[in-house]
Amino acid sequence: MPKIEFLASAAGSAKQAEAPDGGVLLEICDDALAPIPFSCRSASCATCHVEVLEGSELLEPAEESEQDLLDVIGGPPNSRLACQAIVKPGPGLIRLRSLDAG
DSSP states (O other): OEEEEEESSTTSOEEEEEOTTOEEHHHHHHHHTOSOOOSSSSSSSOTTEEEEEEOGGGBOOOOHHHHHHHHHHOOOTTEEETTTOEEOSSSEEEEEEETTTO
């Protein structure tokens, strides 16, 4: 069962959620009231830009629209858009930090 840990900032406290069947990271964030901001929810604004600190292998690869925006906005190589990322089912830990908040 994947566990997702959301860090509010580089030194902020963490919030955790479980995603037993995987799923859309945006929906998991909404359900957990995670400290990840969202605006457009369609890979066009980058408000939900997150750094994947641990567990990137537990996310499906970025689709073309997400990768196109990531290429434009830059950031760490392990960054994703939370509105587009899909969590794979299975065990593990994904640790995220919002690049907007940190």
